[in-house]
Amino acid sequence: MQWTSDCTKALASTKERGDKKALKSLKKKQVRLLSFRVVLSRVLDFVCRRLPRLDFRRSLGSGRVPTLEPSQLYTQLKQL
Secondary structure, three states, X not given: OHHHHHHXXXXXXXXXXXXXXXXXXXXXXXXXXXXXXXXXXXXXXXXXXXXXXXXXXXXXXXXXXXXXXXXXXXXHHXXX
């Protein structure tokens, strides 16, 4: 829905001003958002496939829910 309203605004602006700057700007924004989503999807897929291999045994043995700081998670993922 946001994409539709953005396109409508860009088309109206293009018609009003007579140039394509608004459409080019919108395209650039959409490409950037899609690229980010692709990268995020790949990272999440990578993490989810390797998550069972992470060593949570110490924290599970104590009865606590395993928690890792982002730096610790990155270090363990890097070692896989």
